Amino acid sequence: MTTTGADLPRLRELNSLSIVRALRNHPPSTVTELSRRTGLSRPAVDVIAQGLVTDGWASVLEPGASSAVGRPARRYQFRAGAGHVLGVDVGVHKILALLADLDGDIVHSVRHAVDAQAGPAERLAELDEVVSACLTGAGKTPTDIWAVTVAVTGAVDSSGRTSFFTPLPGWKSVDLAAHLSVRFDCPIVVENDCKLAALAERWKGAASDADDIVYLLAGMRTGAGLIIDGVLRRGFGGAAGEIGALPHVRWLKAPGHLQNCPGVPETVGPDDAAAWVFNAAREGHKAARSAVSRYVKDLAVGAAALVLTLDPQVVVFGGGFSRSADLVLDPLRREIERLCLRMPEVRASTLGADSVALGALKLSLNEVDQRLFSAGLSAPVAPRRT
Amino acid sequence: MTTTGADLPRLRELNSLSIVRALRNHPPSTVTELSRRTGLSRPAVDVIAQGLVTDGWASVLEPGASSAVGRPARRYQFRAGAGHVLGVDVGVHKILALLADLDGDIVHSVRHAVDAQAGPAERLAELDEVVSACLTGAGKTPTDIWAVTVAVTGAVDSSGRTSFFTPLPGWKSVDLAAHLSVRFDCPIVVENDCKLAALAERWKGAASDADDIVYLLAGMRTGAGLIIDGVLRRGFGGAAGEIGALPHVRWLKAPGHLQNCPGVPETVGPDDAAAWVFNAAREGHKAARSAVSRYVKDLAVGAAALVLTLDPQVVVFGGGFSRSADLVLDPLRREIERLCLRMPEVRASTLGADSVALGALKLSLNEVDQRLFSAGLSAPVAPRRT
Numbered sequence: 020m021t022t023t024g025a026d027l028p029r030l031r032e033l034n035s036l037s038i039v040r041a042l043r044n045h046p047p048s049t050v051t052e053l054s055r056r057t058g059l060s061r062p063a064v065d066v067i068a069q070g071l072v073t074d075g076w077a078s079v080l081e082p083g084a085s086s087a088v089g090r091p092a093r094r095y096q097f098r099a100g101a102g103h104v105l106g107v108d109v110g111v112h113k114i115l116a117l118l119a120d121l122d123g124d125i126v127h128s129v130r131h132a133v134d135a136q137a138g139p140a141e142r143l144a145e146l147d148e149v150v151s152a153c154l155t156g157a158g159k160t161p162t163d164i165w166a167v168t169v170a171v172t173g174a175v176d177s178s179g180r181t182s183f184f185t186p187l188p189g190w191k192s193v194d195l196a197a198h199l200s201v202r203f204d205c206p207i208v209v210e211n212d213c214k215l216a217a218l219a220e221r222w223k224g225a226a227s228d229a230d231d232i233v234y235l236l237a238g239m240r241t242g243a244g245l246i247i248d249g250v251l252r253r254g255f256g257g258a259a260g261e262i263g264a265l266p267h268v269r270w271l272k273a274p275g276h277l278q279n280c281p282g283v284p285e286t287v288g289p290d291d292a293a294a295w296v297f298n299a300a301r302e303g304h305k306a307a308r309s310a311v312s313r314y315v316k317d318l319a320v321g322a323a324a325l326v327l328t329l330d331p332q333v334v335v336f337g338g339g340f341s342r343s344a345d346l347v348l349d350p351l352r353r354e355i356e357r358l359c360l361r362m363p364e365v366r367a368s369t370l371g372a373d374s375v376a377l378g379a380l381k382l383s384l385n386e387v388d389q390r391l392f393s394a395g396l397s398a399p400v401a402p403r404r405t
Numbered sequence: 406m407t408t409t410g411a412d413l414p415r416l417r418e419l420n421s422l423s424i425v426r427a428l429r430n431h432p433p434s435t436v437t438e439l440s441r442r443t444g445l446s447r448p449a450v451d452v453i454a455q456g457l458v459t460d461g462w463a464s465v466l467e468p469g470a471s472s473a474v475g476r477p478a479r480r481y482q483f484r485a486g487a488g489h490v491l492g493v494d495v496g497v498h499k500i501l502a503l504l505a506d507l508d509g510d511i512v513h514s515v516r517h518a519v520d521a522q523a524g525p526a527e528r529l530a531e532l533d534e535v536v537s538a539c540l541t542g543a544g545k546t547p548t549d550i551w552a553v554t555v556a557v558t559g560a561v562d563s564s565g566r567t568s569f570f571t572p573l574p575g576w577k578s579v580d581l582a583a584h585l586s587v588r589f590d591c592p593i594v595v596e597n598d599c600k601l602a603a604l605a606e607r608w609k610g611a612a613s614d615a616d617d618i619v620y621l622l623a624g625m626r627t628g629a630g631l632i633i634d635g636v637l638r639r640g641f642g643g644a645a646g647e648i649g650a651l652p653h654v655r656w657l658k659a660p661g662h663l664q665n666c667p668g669v670p671e672t673v674g675p676d677d678a679a680a681w682v683f684n685a686a687r688e689g690h691k692a693a694r695s696a697v698s699r700y701v702k703d704l705a706v707g708a709a710a711l712v713l714t715l716d717p718q719v720v721v722f723g724g725g726f727s728r729s730a731d732l733v734l735d736p737l738r739r740e741i742e743r744l745c746l747r748m749p750e751v752r753a754s755t756l757g758a759d760s761v762a763l764g765a766l767k768l769s770l771n772e773v774d775q776r777l778f779s780a781g782l783s784a785p786v787a788p789r790r791t
Contacts, residue, residue: 174716174746174747176747183746183747184746231640231641243714245714247633247634247638248633248634248636250634252633252715253716254617254715254716254717254747255617255716255717255718255747255749256716256747257716257747258713258716258746258747259714259715259716260714260716261713261714261716261746262710262713262714263713264713264744264745264746265706265709265710265713265744267653267654267655267706267710268653268654268710269653320651320653323651324648324651324653324654324710324714325714327644327647327648327649327650327651328629328631328645328646328647328648328710328711328714328715329638329640329645329714330560330639330640330641330642330643330644330645330646330647331640331641332641358650358651359650360560360569360570360644360647360650361560361562361569361640361641361642361643361644363641
């Protein structure tokens, strides 16, 4: 290959990109290390790395006084603050937005309660407000954001809508990505809440050591997210993990045992009944203990269907009810063991109800890295929709 | 890198290996094409290719008279007859062995009936006889065989045994690989019958166009094999696809509707009752039609559990009962559609009961290719256990 004068700027851009890649996901590196990793000459790396510092892609670590042997070298590191990502959970009762840098460190978060009966217009307006507040709180504008992922309840089809089913009133035809694209010109992804929670538990939660994970999102609704061979299972049409829709495996009626438990005071609303029952069971309330026991037995049938189908390494008990893992985990283990051929580990979520928004953040980070490492990119640039 | 005299034989072997790889899974190729594919010089390719022909790895296609422009070049092709593989199905009622060349073309097959109640010693003796007859019939010896895969009923654990469960009497502790290793020193794999049948349907059956497949092995027992993103799902401990063990999804009782159908003549044995019922239903027998209908309803519950969990592209109805797909497919589709969120395609197996042995053959071929293309190999050699 001969290089003409006109090719030179492009070649410099390509070399910048390979240095960015050599910095990303590595500890701070010297010019010598970067030269070895990229195959570029040390002088070329030196010039390009300084350019990347100027452009905000990299920062410099000057050698400390402690490195006393010889002349210590300065190190370059990927600047996590070069860009930011958003992860948003649009739930039945709340909207939670997390804004993080490219290391996934959270810079700002905003949480608003939403009326479970709110229609699409009201919920979208609330979403816009939460996102605005999150950007403002972090001192960012939409152009600072490199990827947005929004979690919704219900399987997300190929058009980004929850057309199969969603408990959010009037939400089936909502095109969230189109709505957000007015404000953001970065990649926007819409994904199912259970799937994202599973991703979060593998990222920095209860299953960070596992590649085969069944995640249970347990609350007043029960859902599942599946990670198979390290990859989030979306399904051919986006509807994987929806075992709960099959009446035979009892997830549809499982939370009813808690909601309809005898003895729940009239002052306790339907949304708080389960929490009251778990607390009462913990204090020895007989009907409450029996309700929890029946809840776990039904939860275990659907869990067993997933375990028998996939034979995972780990089952993670997550979602709002995971606050009561102390009451659920042991009987859940016993029931799964009774119903299944090979027993997986059963662990409690360590992220709780925030796992959904954290998973959305992780998918945004994946989206950024995928674009940064895609063969098509000709220079280091912030991701934009094409 | 400098090359000393002592390195030369090894270098020649490595180059032979790269030519073998450049021939495998390609149409017949000229020296020029092989040179381009491997980066070796044309004279080097010429010498090595002739050596591979001498060693039996390649054959020569002399240019036909039709290629009249210029001096037409000879072409080399991978010799499918360089090695052979075995695929064996050790079933409840039969043992079937298939012997094929490296293109998967079947050279010889032997099928023996076995008593369903036969103990391990009797069944292993029968297996040995079937394998011997297959080798003899093909004019081969054990050293001609490069990989053996044996299918068994029941999930296969990491030790190659069906320790979780198997309907074969006394078979749980049988170490088939150890038994066969006395005769074969090539790689030996033991795998579950449903998983292998799924592999076969994707290889050359009803789902060759799909990457996400739920395969149903329907007979007097019902099982499942899963292919996810193009990869056979074994499970963390080998027990994926065993949804049938969960009573709630009704596979345990589904075939009973056929076996206990009123009107089956006393002269028809329990193993043939289902076939009688399907035939009678086809001829309008009322009780038989009702039995088939109840069978399909129960089959659909387990199928729906798999579909809701995985959201596959295709469900393949296979196994012995797939001979009656004309009666099963439409009502099965209706039931799955009623129970699931997104409807997959439902297709009848095109391989029928031979799919298990064919899948075993395919896994043997995969094993050979994996070794041929593994980075560890230093020369083209027939696979041997390490």
